[in-house]
Amino acid sequence: MVNPSLADVTRRLGGIAYGGDYNPEQWPREVWHEDMRLMREAGVNLVTVGVFSWSRIQPRPGAYDWRLLDEVLDLLHEHGIAVDLATPTAAPPPWFTRQHPDARPVTVSGSRLAHGSRQVFCPSSPAYAQAADDLVTALATRYGSHPALAMWHVHNEWGNHNALCYCDTSAAAFRTWLQERYKTLEALNEAWGTDFWSQRYGDWEEIDPPRDTTAFRNPGQELDYRRFSSDALLARHAEESAILRRLAPQVPLTTNVMGTLEKKIDGYAFAATCDVVSVDHYLPAADPDAHIDLALNADLARGMAAGRPWLLMEHSTSAVNWQGVNVAKRPGETRRNSLTHLARGADGLMFFQWRQSRAGAEKWHSAMLPHAGTDGRVWKEVKALGSELAALREVTGTRVRGDVAILFDWHGWWALELAARPSDTLSYLDAVRDWYEALWRLNITCDLVPPGADLSGYRAVLAPSLYLLSDGDAENLTRYVDQGGHLAVGCFSGVVDEYDRVHLGGYPGALRDVLGLVVDEYLPLRSGEAARLEDGSYARHWAERVEPRGCTPELRFADTPDGGPARGGPAVTRHTYGRGTAWYAACRLPMNTLGKLLRTLCAEAGATPVVDAPPGLEAVRRSGEPHDYLFLINHTEEAIRLPVTGVALAGAHVTDGQAAVPPGGVVVIREELASTPADPRPGTRHSPQGAST
Ligand code: GLA
Numbered sequence: 001m002v003n004p005s006l007a008d009v010t011r012r013l014g015g016i017a018y019g020g021d022y023n024p025e026q027w028p029r030e031v032w033h034e035d036m037r038l039m040r041e042a043g044v045n046l047v048t049v050g051v052f053s054w055s056r057i058q059p060r061p062g063a064y065d066w067r068l069l070d071e072v073l074d075l076l077h078e079h080g081i082a083v084d085l086a087t088p089t090a091a092p093p094p095w096f097t098r099q100h101p102d103a104r105p106v107t108v109s110g111s112r113l114a115h116g117s118r119q120v121f122c123p124s125s126p127a128y129a130q131a132a133d134d135l136v137t138a139l140a141t142r143y144g145s146h147p148a149l150a151m152w153h154v155h156n157e158w159g160n161h162n163a164l165c166y167c168d169t170s171a172a173a174f175r176t177w178l179q180e181r182y183k184t185l186e187a188l189n190e191a192w193g194t195d196f197w198s199q200r201y202g203d204w205e206e207i208d209p210p211r212d213t214t215a216f217r218n219p220g221q222e223l224d225y226r227r228f229s230s231d232a233l234l235a236r237h238a239e240e241s242a243i244l245r246r247l248a249p250q251v252p253l254t255t256n257v258m259g260t261l262e263k264k265i266d267g268y269a270f271a272a273t274c275d276v277v278s279v280d281h282y283l284p285a286a287d288p289d290a291h292i293d294l295a296l297n298a299d300l301a302r303g304m305a306a307g308r309p310w311l312l313m314e315h316s317t318s319a320v321n322w323q324g325v326n327v328a329k330r331p332g333e334t335r336r337n338s339l340t341h342l343a344r345g346a347d348g349l350m351f352f353q354w355r356q357s358r359a360g361a362e363k364w365h366s367a368m369l370p371h372a373g374t375d376g377r378v379w380k381e382v383k384a385l386g387s388e389l390a391a392l393r394e395v396t397g398t399r400v401r402g403d404v405a406i407l408f409d410w411h412g413w414w415a416l417e418l419a420a421r422p423s424d425t426l427s428y429l430d431a432v433r434d435w436y437e438a439l440w441r442l443n444i445t446c447d448l449v450p451p452g453a454d455l456s457g458y459r460a461v462l463a464p465s466l467y468l469l470s471d472g473d474a475e476n477l478t479r480y481v482d483q484g485g486h487l488a489v490g491c492f493s494g495v496v497d498e499y500d501r502v503h504l505g506g507y508p509g510a511l512r513d514v515l516g517l518v519v520d521e522y523l524p525l526r527s528g529e530a531a532r533l534e535d536g537s538y539a540r541h542w543a544e545r546v547e548p549r550g551c552t553p554e555l556r557f558a559d560t561p562d563g564g565p566a567r568g569g570p571a572v573t574r575h576t577y578g579r580g581t582a583w584y585a586a587c588r589l590p591m592n593t594l595g596k597l598l599r600t601l602c603a604e605a606g607a608t609p610v611v612d613a614p615p616g617l618e619a620v621r622r623s624g625e626p627h628d629y630l631f632l633i634n635h636t637e638e639a640i641r642l643p644v645t646g647v648a649l650a651g652a653h654v655t656d657g658q659a660a661v662p663p664g665g666v667v668v669i670r671e672e673l674a675s676t677p678a679d680p681r682p683g684t685r686h687s688p689q690g691a692s693t
Pocket of ligand 1 (some may be wrong): 157282313
């Protein structure tokens with residue numbers, strides 16, 4: 001049997017999915033009828049139901065009450081709105097906690113958390129597992145063949161609040177996980193380097209989670225605890241999924257992962273188990289360039305989906321309520337955000353939530369239907385977006401192809417940010433964001449993929465601060481270059497193995513051959529200190545003393561007193577290895593300098609911008625048969641005119657072969673494929689063997 005997919009959902013919907021979380025239990029029945037009418041008015045075709053309904057569905061142990069879901073699912077079906085039915089396991093009800101007080105999670109310092117929020121459960125609790133599995137079984141038995149059901153939504157944001165639990169049940173589960181991983185205590189002692197500080201274990205029972213202690217915890221233990229915690233939730237996810245697949249195998253299944261918003265779970269591992277990859281994204285309000293974070297996360301979603309279309313399960317119509325100062329979106333911003341996700345491969349755009357809550361912890365979170373109802377900007381924009389997406393339905397199923405891969409790895413993120421390292425100013429996400437932003441400013445499309453991914457289809461591969469690199473993944477990168485690929489590696493990469501043990505023999509042990517250099521010393525800079533580069537720019541936070549072993553320095557730290565601790569030494573190097581090229585940046589390069597490096601590398605690798613556009617115009621292409629679709633997103637205050645070949649489906653008219661993209665606007669062009677036969681389309685994958693060298 002072919003696995004169900006997002007294509008099954010969009011086929012059924014007749015185009016792009018549009019809707020949000022629908023929580024009718026918060027409202028009296030009369031309101032549900034108004035909801036149906038307004039959903040239709042807004043063009044909503046899919047809603048997530050039941051995500052926090054456990055206490056309604058099962059008001060007491062063993063007693064199910066299906067009245068609400070029965071009625072709501074029938075009502076939605078009558079109105080032609082499909083249902084993404086959630087397993088409500090992210091919010092165990094008060095009776096559960098009262099019955100199983102030991103199932104509450106425990107913090108690193110040993111406090112057991114109280115009831116009163118959501119995800120109040122220990123991921124390894126057998127009582128929780130039993131209660132959740134019973135509930136999921138009952139839900140799937142009742143609704144597995146309901147005509148409204150289009151998709152299963154497993155749990156909600158696994159691990160958002162409770163991923164790291166330090167209770168005794170978790171400790172026992174951790175030991176079992178370690179026994180499976182290491183088989184012998186000898187292997188564990190070796191991996192964790194337990195001879196340091198006399199930590200050698202003689203019995204599995206001596207091992208605890210890395211709880212609060214006197215000084216630094218063992219980093220190998222911490223890293224494995226992260227892995228174990230992610231795996232514990234993944235096991236729960238797998239169990240719920242198995243029940244749903246057994247009882248309703250025809251229904252596609254998803255869970256909403258959080259991309260870079262969630263450090264604690266390995267998003268790739270969860271996405272790999274789903275028929276539909278879906279993600280949530282919220283703009284970091286303090287970031288004036290939050291649209292770049294959005295684009296990065298959309299490209300990561302596509303990476304998690306191995307290039308296939310994916311679903312934006314949640315974003316916001318305006319402000320959120322959890323960021324301190326929760327900035328409202330400006331007019332047109334929701335459209336711009338939504339169409340950017342669409343441009344980067346989403347086949348569905350959903351919001352948290354349909355109707356803004358009157359009470360409860362999220363009443364100040366925006367929604368599709370605000371407190372004021374249908375008066376006001378937000379509703380107007382929601383309605384307009386619904387009709388625009390209907391007009392863009394032909395985009396569904398087309399693909400975005402990244403020419404470049406940026407390696408992104410949760411394990412690397414965990415490891416780089418462990419305690420007791422050379423500098424805590426080196427943040428993994430900052431490094432990834434820098435490299436992504438430089439590429440974004442060049443309008444070169446990239447996928448974010450794990451370091452073990454098949455890289456052979458990418459013209460260039462970038463590895464920002466990939467501190468943790470296993471031998472196997474290092475081999476993957478080396479082979480890629482050897483066979484003709486173009487690799488650029490950021491500072492403090494390839495330093496430790498998967499156990500956080502240093503690759504010996506000169507840094508960066510895992511990559512020094514392919515890079516043709518040895519780093520003699522890592523030289524973090526003091527806060528406020530900067531190292532001048534030959535091009536007149538300044539690097540902050542970090543420098544390295546590099547000794548070339550075959551590489552050519554392309555840029556140096558200035559050989560002047562302000563050149564910093566590596567003055568005169570290489571800051572950017574380049575090395576020919578096999579049939580390919582490997583670059584290294586021995587500091588956190590300032591944006592302009594990084595941009596120049598990536599422009600040179602991409603030009604040599606044949607990775608070209610989607611269009612030649614002025615700064616502030618974001619361009620992405622979705623490719624398909626018989627058309628390509630060019631998305632032009634204007635982040636500036638001025639209209640931008642651009643030559644295009646095709647017709648505008650949204651946002652403008654094409655006149656005299658030119659599209660005018662309004663300030664803050666988005667234009668979607670249906671391109672004629674016949675117009676580009678001689679010129680391979682940017683984004684078309686090829687093997688690096690064929691790349692010009
Ligand atoms: C997450 C959750 C939602 C809601 C939103 C608010 O994404 O999944 O239930 O809490 O955050 O931004």
